[in-house]
Each structure stands twice: as C-alpha cells, then as structure tokens.
Amino acid sequence: MxxxxxxxxxxxxxxxxxxxxxxxxxxxxxxxxxxxxxxxxxxxxxxxxxxxxxxxxxxxxxxxxxxxxxxxxxxxxxxxxxxxxxxxxxxxxxxxxxxxxxxxxxxxxxxxxxxxxxxxxxxxxxxxxxxxxxxxxxxxxxKEGSHCKKPATPNVTVSNMWPPKSPEHMAAPEPGNNGTFKVLHISDLHIDMDYTVGNEANCTDPICCTPRSHNKHKLNGTSPYMGYWNSFFDSYYNDDFSFEQGTEVNPFNNSNVWTPATSFGNYMCDPPERLINSSLNNVIDYAKQQNFTFDFTIFTGDMVDHDWTKEISLEDTIKSEESVLRDIKSRLGSTPVYPVLGNHDSYPYGQLAPEGFSFSNKFTWNTELISDIMQDYDWVSNEEAQQARAHYTGYAVETKMGLKVISLNSNTWYRKNDYAYMNASNPDNFGMFKFLIDELVASEAKNQRVWITAHIPSGSSALPLPSKMFAEIVERFSPSTIAGIFFGHTHMDQFEILYAGSGNDTKSIENVLNHAWIAPSITPWGGINPAWRYYEVDSTTFSVMNMHTFYMKLNDTYTNNGAEPQWQHEYAARDVYNVSWPATSPLNGTFWHLVAEQVGQSVDVRQTYENYSNRFSPYTPVCKSTKGCDGDYCFLTSFTLDGYDKCMAALPK
Incomplete structure (x- = not known):
C-alpha cells in the first residue's frame, strides 16, 4: 500500500x-x-x-x-x-x-x-x-504539557443566535411573598465498587483502598495505626436504610499495609457505597427532623471512580452509574432528580464526540441509559426523556413550580476530551450552545426563569473558546432569565462570578451580572471531607435565598469502632461572611462579589473561605503560610478561562 x-x-x-x-x-x-x-x-x-x-x-x-x-x-x-x-x-x-x-x-x-x-x-x-x-x-x-504557547482565543461569537435584549429583561425580578421551597444539590459521588476494608489507603496509585492498591515502599515493621485505628468492619445498609455493622476485619495481619482502609473511607480514596448511603440517609433524616421535603434534586455528575482507565471497563462504568442513581432513588423516593454526566461518566474516560459524525454513535449508549433511568424513576416525563435521548449535549425539564432546568453535558468543553480539539475554532462545534440558546429564548419570551446545570465549571476548568461562548450566553440572558447556574467537578465548595463584558478587567459591583454555585463532593478523594447542600429558593422568582451545607469529619470515623458517621450542619451562606445584606434579597452575584472582595483583601477571610471550601479537613491549606490561597480571588471572580489566566498572571510572583 x-x-x-x-x-x-x-x-x-x-x-x-x-x-x-x-x-x-x-x-x-x-x-x-x-x-x-x-x-x-x-x-x-x-x-x-x-x-x-x-x-x-x-x-x-x-x-x-x-x-x-x-x-x-x-x-x-x-x-x-x-x-x-x-x-x-x-x-x-x-x-x-x-x-x-x-x-x-x-x-x-x-x-x-x-x-x-x-x-x-x-x-x-x-x-x-x-x-x-x-x-x-x-x-x-x-494535552501535551504546554509544548506550544496558549493560542489566542478566536474572536468569534454566537450572538447571531438570539434576538436583541428588550428593556424589560434588563433586571432580575424581585422575590415575592410566597415563601421558599427546598432544592437538594449533590455532586461527585465517585462510587468505588472495589473499595475493600483493610487494603492500602496510603498507596502510590491514583486511587487507594482497593485490592490493587499498594505502596511501592516496603513497610518495615507494623502499621503506625495499629492500636489506634479501630474502624474495620464490612458494614452495610439494609433495604430499609437501617445500618448493620457487619463483620470485623483485622487489617494488621498484613504486614505490607502502611495505612489500612477503614469502614467509611479515607482521604486518598473514593467512597465505598456505605458512605454514599450514609450521606443520603443524612439528607432524608435531616429533612424529616425539620419537617420539610425537597421539591427536586440537582445532581451535577461524576459517578465513576478515579482508578486507572485500564482498570475501568464498560461494565464497571454502567454498574457504577446504575448503582449511584439506584441509591439516590431508593433514598429520595418520589423526589425528581435531574442529573448531568461528568467527565468520569463516559466511556472511554472524558470522551464525547460532536453529533453528526460517523463515530458519534459511540456515545449514544450513555444518553440512552441515563434517559431510560430518569424515565423509569419518574424523574422526567416521557416527552422530556425523548428529548434527552435525541441529543446528548443537553436536555430541559419544567418543574411543577414552573422553573425550567436546562442540563448540559460539559464534556463538550473538557480539556481531556480529544473531540474538543476538532475544528476547535468553531464557536458551537457540538451544537450544545444552539440548544441552550433556543431554550433560553423560548423561556425569555414567556418570562420564565431558568436554572442551568452542568458538571465542569466554565471558568478555570473549561477550554477557552467554549468558556468564552458560555459566558457570552449567560451575559445575554442575565439577570432576568437565568436565575441560577450550578456546577460540580472541583470537589470544593466554591463559586464563580460573571461581570459584564464576559471577562473584562472591571470587576466592580456595578458590573456584576450573575454567578455560579460549585457544589462540594461526597467523595473525600483529594483530601476533603464529604458534604452535601440544599438551597432555600424563592417560590416566585426561583432565586436562591440561602444555602446550607452539611459535612462529615471523615477522620472521626477512623476511631469510632465502626459506628455510623456523624453528619453536621457546616454553615449557612448568609451567616459566615461579614456582608451586610437585606434578608429579602437573594444571594445573587452582587452578594458573592462582596464576599470575593473580602477574600481578595483579607488573609483571615481567605482562610475562612478555604475552611469551608475543604470542609475543615486535615488537609485544608493554611493561608498565612501557603501561597496556594493566593489564587482564590482569581478563581472566584473569573467566569472565563482567559479571564482566570489573566488574573493569575498578574499575581505577585
């Protein structure tokens, strides 16, 4: 040839x-x-x-x-x-x-x-x-470690896809007098189906606590935790959600294990299913104690663990997704759940092709699986499930209260997605933005408020051009139509603010247009404590009036003799920052701008932010001695990647 x-x-x-x-x-x-x-x-x-x-x-x-x-x-x-x-x-x-x-x-x-x-x-x-x-x-x-300089982002736009903005849509509606309802937000569960009590939690692999996990350095003597850690049980939850401690394991019989995996997880590991069920039990128990129910749930993705891709099969991926969504359904009952797929929720990892190519059918299986589950669990209607199956870059649902939730597949802008580098100067290579804009135009025409959910944040985590295009869209439909934006992915408790001009240098209170909520993770992988949150939402405008985060001190479970973890209320957003804010005003971008200004100006406030971002884990940075905190302000005030890079480059070296 x-x-x-x-x-x-x-x-x-x-x-x-x-x-x-x-x-x-x-x-x-x-x-x-x-x-x-x-x-x-x-x-x-x-x-x-x-x-x-x-x-x-x-x-x-x-x-x-x-x-x-x-x-x-x-x-x-x-x-x-x-x-x-x-x-x-x-x-x-x-x-x-x-x-x-x-x-x-x-x-x-x-x-x-x-x-x-x-x-x-x-x-x-x-x-x-x-x-x-x-x-x-x-x-x-x-993808190759900055072997080329970062190229200039193409000067393109998607503004031809929408009509001019009318004067009536220049401002956000004011909250009404009809009270609030509750919305649950969970993210980044990363279930580890291979988690094994007693296996190495101090490994030199990407994920620990599995039968394959090992430390390449030989342990001389016995584990330093022998005689101190005592939580080694194959515990589980019954179908009625009751807890069974299970059989005790003696991990210290293995002289090669430095740090044995305990019952409910470790900071170097993705969670066993029992930790996920513990978090969901806490969600329901708390709601019952407070005598309320969640009207719906947003789940911002990542169900599959962080193991080497060679260890993850298609069957593993499907099993993880089915297990996580089954557990959510079993705990939340009739509460509708609107999920998005994360970068780990694909096969192969992180990949998604633009629709219309001969190879795009490689990825339709996942959309069909999730759509079937959503329909079978009565989370969406038959018509909404059909829309979700029709194009895998997004779907939209209308809640019983009248709010529209638009869910996007952010693998379209993920840096590790090879397909994102095909025709990358096209402002809408995947067709996702046309779908989003069409939904927003339709909602704006009837003064309907909208929430947007996706997995990967558009600021520091996305590729530059789709990041810029998304910011342009959000700016066009803010603050009147878009009432909320919700991400996951980082595992941290964070937010991002959008200023007018989609990334210009003027980060003033007058220029604030919107912001995104970034939810904490259930997985402790990476050194954080597991957490979940819920929002108090105005029943008229669907603006978020308050946010509550709950967490569990994972290291407390190492020495509790295998008992259930103790979850606690970590903070309410209105209460922890010294911001003078009217009780009748939503926690909008202006509120978070005031918080970000304090984070940028005060080391003490920056430390407060880091404490909540990491949920007081033992690995929380100490900002007075760690330069890693210096980039917090740039992250919080950058809605585009180019804006974030520019802000970071201006920091004192």
Missing amino acids: QLPVFVLLPLLVKFAAASVLPTDIDALANEANILQNYEIKSDEQIISSVIGQLNHTLGTSNNCTACVTRLSIGKTLVETRPDLVAPAFTKWCLDSGFYDANTCQQNFGISTIEHSEGGANFADMLSYMDPLGYDGQLFCYY
Whole structure:
C-alpha cells in the first residue's frame, strides 16, 4: 500500500535549526511528500516507520514544532490506516518513555469493553483536526504539557443566535411573598465498587483502598495505626436504610499495609457505597427532623471512580452509574432528580464526540441509559426523556413550580476530551450552545426563569473558546432569565462570578451580572471531607435565598469502632461572611462579589473561605503560610478561562 511519510530527520534538523513556527510546516510537509512516498508491505513495517518518524521529533529543540509534527504524522497515518494509529502511538510512547506506561495506554491504547483507553478517539480527532492551525496549538498546550504557547482565543461569537435584549429583561425580578421551597444539590459521588476494608489507603496509585492498591515502599515493621485505628468492619445498609455493622476485619495481619482502609473511607480514596448511603440517609433524616421535603434534586455528575482507565471497563462504568442513581432513588423516593454526566461518566474516560459524525454513535449508549433511568424513576416525563435521548449535549425539564432546568453535558468543553480539539475554532462545534440558546429564548419570551446545570465549571476548568461562548450566553440572558447556574467537578465548595463584558478587567459591583454555585463532593478523594447542600429558593422568582451545607469529619470515623458517621450542619451562606445584606434579597452575584472582595483583601477571610471550601479537613491549606490561597480571588471572580489566566498572571510572583 502507499503511505506518504513526510517527516524525515533532515527536515527535523531544519525545524530545530531555523526554530520554525508551526505555520511553516505546510511547506515542509509538501516538500517531504515529494521527497518520499514509498511502498510498505506490512502493518509491522508501517508501525516501525511511524515510530521512527515520531522518534525524530524527540530530537528537535522546539517542543511546539515537535508536538505539531507528531499530530501531522498521525493525521497522515489516519487518512490511510486509521486502525494503526493506536498501536503505533502506543508502542512509540511506551518505548520512548514519552509518558509513563499508564498514561501511554490511557491516551493511545486500543479501547475495548474491558479497558477505557482513548486510542480510537485520538484517531477520530486526527481525522478532523488541523494540526497546523488553532486545533494543533490548543492540543499541544493543554494535552501535551504546554509544548506550544496558549493560542489566542478566536474572536468569534454566537450572538447571531438570539434576538436583541428588550428593556424589560434588563433586571432580575424581585422575590415575592410566597415563601421558599427546598432544592437538594449533590455532586461527585465517585462510587468505588472495589473499595475493600483493610487494603492500602496510603498507596502510590491514583486511587487507594482497593485490592490493587499498594505502596511501592516496603513497610518495615507494623502499621503506625495499629492500636489506634479501630474502624474495620464490612458494614452495610439494609433495604430499609437501617445500618448493620457487619463483620470485623483485622487489617494488621498484613504486614505490607502502611495505612489500612477503614469502614467509611479515607482521604486518598473514593467512597465505598456505605458512605454514599450514609450521606443520603443524612439528607432524608435531616429533612424529616425539620419537617420539610425537597421539591427536586440537582445532581451535577461524576459517578465513576478515579482508578486507572485500564482498570475501568464498560461494565464497571454502567454498574457504577446504575448503582449511584439506584441509591439516590431508593433514598429520595418520589423526589425528581435531574442529573448531568461528568467527565468520569463516559466511556472511554472524558470522551464525547460532536453529533453528526460517523463515530458519534459511540456515545449514544450513555444518553440512552441515563434517559431510560430518569424515565423509569419518574424523574422526567416521557416527552422530556425523548428529548434527552435525541441529543446528548443537553436536555430541559419544567418543574411543577414552573422553573425550567436546562442540563448540559460539559464534556463538550473538557480539556481531556480529544473531540474538543476538532475544528476547535468553531464557536458551537457540538451544537450544545444552539440548544441552550433556543431554550433560553423560548423561556425569555414567556418570562420564565431558568436554572442551568452542568458538571465542569466554565471558568478555570473549561477550554477557552467554549468558556468564552458560555459566558457570552449567560451575559445575554442575565439577570432576568437565568436565575441560577450550578456546577460540580472541583470537589470544593466554591463559586464563580460573571461581570459584564464576559471577562473584562472591571470587576466592580456595578458590573456584576450573575454567578455560579460549585457544589462540594461526597467523595473525600483529594483530601476533603464529604458534604452535601440544599438551597432555600424563592417560590416566585426561583432565586436562591440561602444555602446550607452539611459535612462529615471523615477522620472521626477512623476511631469510632465502626459506628455510623456523624453528619453536621457546616454553615449557612448568609451567616459566615461579614456582608451586610437585606434578608429579602437573594444571594445573587452582587452578594458573592462582596464576599470575593473580602477574600481578595483579607488573609483571615481567605482562610475562612478555604475552611469551608475543604470542609475543615486535615488537609485544608493554611493561608498565612501557603501561597496556594493566593489564587482564590482569581478563581472566584473569573467566569472565563482567559479571564482566570489573566488574573493569575498578574499575581505577585
């Protein structure tokens, strides 16, 4: 077969010597195509040739040129033998040590139903991306460790998709006199179906507390926790939600375990199902004690654990999603739940293709699964479930109170989603923003208030162009139509403020337009305490009047002889910051602007914010001695990625 091979050592020497820009590669590629087109007779020879070309890129001093060249090599290969992209790039990555073995497999390995690896998705991306343009520069900045400089965000807009804003929609409606109702918000459960009491919780793997977890350093002697920690029980919850302590385990029989996993979890681990059930039991118990019910629940995603992708199968993904949603249904009963999918709730991990491509059917299974569950559990109507199945970038429901909830699949703007780098300068490559705008236009026309839910925040966590487009949309429909925006993903208790101008430098109280709530996680992975929250919502305007967060001190469960965790009310948003605020006013962007100003000006307030963000975990940063707190103000006051990057760059070094 004919395979054009266009990257030769002499050409790479020219790259390095001249320090050419990626825009110069077109001429060199054409020159190489003329120089060499030869017959290769076997798959092995093709793979060997491609590996040789990829190895040549490691010899150039210009990392950006090298990265873009590797993408160009892959694009040439995918045009003739897409089936060889994964094996060629995987073998090259492993043999060259470009990444560690697990990352090589995750990025380039052949995905099967047994292993969530992204080689086929990488090949799909190459078939439609422009390696020499914005696509390649963006990929090389975010996916290859800043090998290229961050490219300038394209100056595009989606403003042609909506009508002019009328004067009547310039201000938010004032709260009414009909009282409030309650809405539950839970996020980032990350159930670990393999969690095993007694296994290593101080591991050198990405996720601990499983049968595979280990510490590469040998333990000399016995665990330092022997004689102190005593919570090692295979406990569980019955169908009637009652707690059973279960059988006691003696983890200290294993001399190789540094820190044994206790009954309800560890800060280095995703939670066992019993911890998730404990949190949901607390939700219901508290509501009963206070004599109220939740009118509905928003769940902002991530059900699957953080294990290596090679350890996660399609069956594991489905089982995790079904288990989490089943547990939520069993505890919340008839309360409607409106879920979104997180970056872990996909297969392979983090991937989602634009609809309309030949490979987009790889991802319809997940939309169909979640839509079927929502309909079976009576969370949505048949018509709403059909809409959710129709396009997997989002769905909309209207609550019984008249509020519309629009749920978006934020994997469309996730940095680890290979498909997000195809035609990346298109302002609406996935069609999600058209769906969102159409729903907002329809709601605005009848003065209907809207909540938007998604998993990944649009500020510091999204790719720059969709971040900019989302901010443009929110600005257009704020503060009149959009009453609330809700995210998860970071595992922290946070917020983001939108100012007029979608990322300009004027962060004044007069310019505040809206804000997003970022919910804390149930999983303690990463060093935080598990938490959930609920909102008191004005029944007329659907603005949030107050927010309450509940948490559990996970380290208290290490020495409680296997008893149930004790959850407690952590704080109410109105009470913990020294902000003079009318009792009749909602906790809108202006309120959070005043909080953010204090965070930026006072180390003590910054510490208060960090305490609540981490839920008083033992790993909470100490802001007086930790520079990590210095970026808090930038995070809180940046609704776009470009705005966040600019703010961070201006911080004192």
